Amino acid sequence: xxxxxxxxxxxxxxxxxxxxxxxxxxxxxxxxxxxxxxxxxxxxxxxxxxxxxxxxxxxxxxxxxxxxxxxxxxxxxxxxxxxxxxxxxxxxxxxxxxxxxxxxxxxxxxxxxxxxxxxxxxxxxx
Numbered sequence: 001x002x003x004x005x006x007x008x009x010x011x012x013x014x015x016x017x018x019x020x021x022x023x024x025x026x027x028x029x030x031x032x033x034x035x036x037x038x039x040x041x042x043x044x045x046x047x048x049x050x051x052x053x054x055x056x057x058x059x060x061x062x063x064x065x066x067x068x069x070x071x072x073x074x075x076x077x078x079x080x081x082x083x084x085x086x087x088x089x090x091x092x093x094x095x096x097x098x099x100x101x102x103x104x105x106x107x108x109x110x111x112x113x114x115x116x117x118x119x120x121x122x123x124x125x126x
Contacts, residue, residue, distance in 0.1 A: 001026040002118065004096050009120030012086055016124075020081040022096030022117060030074040033099040033106045035113060036081045038092035038122075045095070049081060050106030059106050063089075086124045093119040 003026035008019050024030065035050035049070035050059040058070050069082040079096055097113035107113070 003027050003115040004098060004117035006094065006096050006117045006120040009094060009122045011123045011125060014086060014088055014124055014126045016086050017082070017084045018086065018122060020083070020094055020096075020120060020122075022079040022081075024077040024079070024098060024115075027077065027098060027115060029102045030077045031102040032115075033101065033104045034070075034072060034079040035097050035099075035106060035108070036070060036079075036094060037097060037110065038090075038094045039119075040089075040092040043092075045110060047108040047110070048094070050108055051079065052105045053103045057106060059108055061108070083122070086122075088124050088126050091122060091124045093121050095119045 005023050008021050031053040036048040037045050039045040047061050051070045055072045067085045072079045096117045098115040100114035
């Protein structure tokens, strides 16, 4: 069973918005720290945003601060990434990930994450 399943990607014009969802149906706990990462063609995967187990603490890459918002609903075992004011450089495959450490804090390091989704494509047109 795939631990994490992303949805909500698509094609949007520059300046528009999208909301990504990540359902952790394959995980036993709803209290893992979670994060969003992205990978553009020909580039390495990079950190976008992270959230601690309760949702009280969030972390963002400088490139998305003020435009993206990460949140979670533990009752639904779901994390979200609200993306506003999208730019062409936001075009990438977006992945959600979880750290196998209940009640932990968020992290921007790829190596800290134990579970990954298969990704959802976001394309921003100009």
